[in-house]
Amino acid sequence: MLHNYGSVTAADTPRRQHRAIHSSSRAQHARQVLTCSQADRSGSSRDPNAKADADTYPGSLTLDLSRRSFTFKYTSADVSDHNWIGIYYAYGGGPDHGHYVQDSLAWAWAPSRRGSVSVSTEKLRSGTYKAYLLSSGGYRLLAKPLVVNLGSPSDLALFTDSFTTHNARQGEPFTANVGNLVNRAGDPNTRFSAPEAACWASVDVDGIITGCAPADARDTTLCIRVENSGAAVTLQVRIPVRQRGQPLVRTLRVLSFNIWVGGQPVRNHHEKQIRCLARANLDVVALQESGGGHAIRLARALGWHSWQGPDVGVITRYPIAAVLGAPDRAGAVRIRLDGTGSDIVVWNCHLGYDPYGPYDFCFDHMSVDEVMKREAQSGRTPQMTAIIEAMKDSIAEADSVPLFLTGDFNAPSHLDWIDATKDRHCGTACTEWPTSKLPTEAGLVDAYRAVHPDPVTKPGITWSPIYLDNNGRKEPMDRIDFVYHKGRKLTVLDARALVLGKSTPQPDHEDNEWPSDHKAVLAVYTIET
Template identity: 35%
Template sequence: MKPSLRLIAVPLVLALAWLGLPVRVAQAQEAADAVRVLSFNLWHGGDAGKQPLDRTIEVIKQSQADVVGLQETGGIAPRDEPRPDRAAEIARRLGWHYFDQGGRTGIISRFEIVAPTPKKWGVKLALPSGRRIYAFNVHLAHSPYQPYQLLKIPYGDAPFVTTEAEAVQSARDSRGSQVAEMLAEVKAVAAEKLPVVLTGDFNEPSHRDWTEAAARAELCPLKVEWPSTGAVENAGFVDAYRSVHPDPVASRGLTWTPTTKPGDPKDKHDRIDFVFVGGLERPGAAVKAVRIIGESPESADVVVSPYPSDHRAVVAELQLFGDR
């Protein structure tokens, strides 16, 4: 499938200038240095939640995001008909730019999309200040799902596992090749020395969550050094949520799932949706804030009700350039 690069935004600054209205370029440049990045699994384009698409758009609006990595962008269609591309519709209604990554993932942004990476894992964005960043987005394989394997919760035909080593190997077998291919594209653009953000539904928890302390608190059955998040961090990324909320017992940041109750014996609530950032070694660069968006104040920092997805969303406010 050829990448679809859809430029939908209206050049407002040029319009204002043509009308003779003041354009605060300095303010635009300053604002561009603070970038809000959202990761959001739509749940079959928002259709599965049986809510109008307005509710999905409201999540994006409430996040105040500039860049959004979307997963499950295809809506529900009758048998033998193509899935409608809800991400394209969302971008059109917001007046944003859109890149279709294929495989029902996509990136939308209020910033101009300059070009995709060769295998479509990411795009280069042009900020209003003229600076550039890269945004990558992933939806990793959903099955086998190792937390269910460990907790003996039937899911597909996956066998149960018992030990950390077995869970780690199963996770590597499930997602290792996807992670390696994505990180190869990140490495390929590293010479440009631009900030890089990575969003995604990993369908795998974080090694920073399944710790000895979390196991003692009975938040997980045992410590597991989950390999996908570990590989991303080893490639130079920082887990935005855990950089602001380092204690996995005090701040769980659960994104999976609003659709079942806490303690449901047939489920395991976890943090599997992430915003990672690379380039924080730059002077002044920082993660300023991270928030969970969901269905209730007990589960989220930003509440949208009724909530349209089976994943809570996560938004990070990032200071990517600090030398102005």
Template identity: 30%
Template sequence: MRLKSVIHQLVLYVSALLLLSQAVASEAQAQQAASFSVPKSVFYQHETIEVSFSGGSGSNTDWIGIYPTGIQPGGQSATDWKYLNNTRTAPAAGHTQSSGKVTFTATTLSPGQYSLWFLSNNGYGQLAQAVNFAVYSAADQPKLTVKNSALGIGEPLALEFYNPNPAKTDWVGVYARGVIPGPGSAAWAYLNGTKTATSPVASGSLSIPLALAAGHYDGWLLADDGYTAKAGPVAFSIKETRPIAWVSPQFSLYQAVSGQNYQLKLSAFLRKNSSAATYQLMSGPGWLTLSPDGMLQGMPALTDVGSQQLVVRALDLTQQTVVDATITLPVLTPLQQEQSAVKVMTYNVWRAFGQVNQGYQKGLESILTSAADIIGLQEANVALAAKLADELGWYHAVGTYPGIQIISRFPVAETTNIDFSLVTKIKLPYANNLSVWLANTHLDPHYYGPYAAELAGATSQSVLIEELRSQRLPQIKTLLLGLQPLLAQSAETPVLLLGDFNVPSHLDWTAATAAKRNGVGKVIWPTSDAVAKAGFIDSYRQIHPNPLTKPGDTWSPVFQGTEPQDRIDRIYWQGRALKPIAARTFTTAVETTIGREGSSITPVANNTWPSDHAAVVTEMALRYHPADFDKNDQIDSRDVSLFRQQLTLPVLPQTFDFNHDGRVDQLDIRAMMTLCQRARCASL
């Protein structure tokens, strides 16, 4: 009997302990899950303090209280408080909110430092870390106003500011409309109107020179060399008032293909002003239409194959201006399309085209001139890439690291990020539905090896010691590791790796080139070596094998003088389905050069080329001709035999229309035989 009682009591104790531990655990869990925040740390007395919360103890009487900083809840009455339903009346039991907003009016608070507390169940149990904020008098609120919110191109931005608690490194930044301040402002100045901070300025006027394209922008008053907003945004616009004009009175468009829908946006070819332009097709082939907003559309027939001419008129109804352009539109057969190349470009856009006057327009026109189809951008930002893509009627793969973006004439199928690099799958315009992976990167610019090679007594070893101080090798190793699954599939889906590597290639630093590099000859640059060992082929060096006669320097068309010139922007490739057929460095006119990097860039502000790097363009074509059925790089009688067998299939791609008559049939066999490389279609 006694034993039974002891066991009974033991069971009761254990049960109670279990219940207690569960209660403690659930409370801990609730506390862990609870969080709250305010959007900023400084409020002015006329503002509303909006507190976002989630989680809690699960009680209907959890509450948020405001106490002077340093006072613990319970030590004195809260300065202000509310339940989570944003009132001082608790909701009915069981009606708890798991997330929401509670608002307080700062007018009820005297200027000073305060803490917000998330507290449980009408008590003082702390559910989340307290959040501190300051309340200032409304009179102390910094202000920023724009004197003229509608500027012309090249006009400076005039501002007035009031900054009652100034730091000497408070500054004004200009960003594209809607962009939250961060690295890469479009224009900026300290409050003394220069780019050198001297002393704190509490109020005054400010004029910031702008070299921006027409568009909508925001100005922000920002704190202490950082991105915390003290005031702003204040909106202003830059208007283009010059008459509209075509980039060139005569130009060519990207090719159309017979039997396939064609669509191309003409907008990029027109230098617009701030009025809306409209477009008219004055003459051209009957299959083509042009919408008033500049979209060319239609489907050419086989009889349209060749060079089509059209005249397009652009009208600025506001300024009563009319300009015509004569445009060439190549129309290819499906077979010709299959043999055409895709032009891939790597383009460092020098701080979002922001370093030269009208940089955006010059950058856009440089892309049109290059005829590139797929572009890996470095030093861009999301807004710039989006704007370019929109203007060109292209696709945009958005990089999470703002500087690295990809735009493409062809559809973007997938996008991912490896470390800070952007990796995008792009569908190519070929009949076999081939896609390509494009990895765009921009490696660490510090500890630049070629500078080390300039030092007296420099050797390969001393250069490499400098190189290895940088993050480039670990960065490229991370990227290559992340690319491994794609590289394993490169036979089916080729992989391109391009970007600003900020390091030369081991293929360029050889004994033969030592004379131009202070006697430093062969250097196995670890970064380019790692890329090569991962199976990538340097397209430029593949096409131009001699680094002495074809250095292919991309750094720098602008910084010259004693600046060491080198090929640090490259396009690598691997995979069996594609091959490079041409590669070149690319710039538009560089009218003015300056000395070493670090020289004033003011003299190059009017250059046509808007970058300090040269771009690189590689033309990639299908590895195998459509007639090379057995893919042995030879069109011969075996391929004719294979094609003949294909003719029994019910549906065949038009890429086999070797005689260009619009049908795939036996009449294509002898036309195909004209493609044989050896006499009488002999096999090797």
């Protein structure tokens, strides 16, 4: 049975379920939520997530500009003691479609038919937010959502100081959107300009870069000035330029990234996610725990393309040509790097989490046979079996259309659990983990192990940079996040388990620069197109 295919977005255009498998240490943060029903294709930084006109709603919501805090005046046709006003990031996460996406950043009750309510902004940073008047402790909209700005224009800030766009090519039109890389995107007073712009590329007031690289153009850097009411910051934008007639994409950087319930456990997760993704200079990012629209949110900020499913999503610098049918816990897209004949296929999955095999071995001292039975009980074995079956056409075509399988498998690899590493795995040696055996038997290659074949010297741990203790016991460390590939057009150059910035162990994780409890997996390829 195929699930809802989710929604695709073109570029430019209270409840966390914890991963308590054996204890509270390993957080299951993947709350299954409904997929976004429609993707915003506008890409405009002027009015993020703009929705229906005010007369669609029975009530109203306005900001009292005479007050320093967020003080709202509201009216509601449906009175309830549990009507409430919630504050969300302007660029995503709010209940625009009437259902839960993520926790509000701040909130207050709005119980009357007409009234005034102040919402604390103590924990909010300067920037652009969106306020919602919501019904009866739920997520039905009672008034048109309101975009509001917090702080002085002097607090204007970029999420990243430097940014690399998708590739341009000599003699061809180029466009990119950097208008959502600033904390006051959506504020009509925010303006972009390039006073010393390269001769072939320019930027408009909304942050849209356009131009056509001439025959002598090389990699180009734009120094873009962003202003708001006298405050100004500078964004360095690099545009890689390929020669006329040459392939647009020769090197492909693919990331598998569990973003930890959309990033909610880390303060200011949106800007930290954007900063990390920009620093890593990626082409394709396969997201897990992105349900509710986080793939759309991140792609919109980066000016990229996106597909969003119920849990997993994919964001990419290059257009998504098709969404493929996939079984539960997975999704698949076809990405067009450079016109006809340049496609790649990316499958992404987030497998079941409970029970967890390393806990069974290390804490309950189960036998291999018992653990393998529980792998099936967890859903992982049948899930991967179904995924590989659904991938049969992609596998058969991989020499002409390169294929990737990414994800948080919630299980280790048989390539890591060998006799030489048994001391690292609670005395257990060779273990044929089904979730890694099935892809390799189907002909897919584990990118990390292709680059680092020795699990003794290069364990590649991805779980976990922050969960080190498990109720007084040492948390089993393992490699449970993967990038696999197949196809003669691909050559893997590098692969690594990735953390960027500070990552302090829990419970002191809220201010971490790295916005996840997993390491990501980066794989770098040359590709023939």
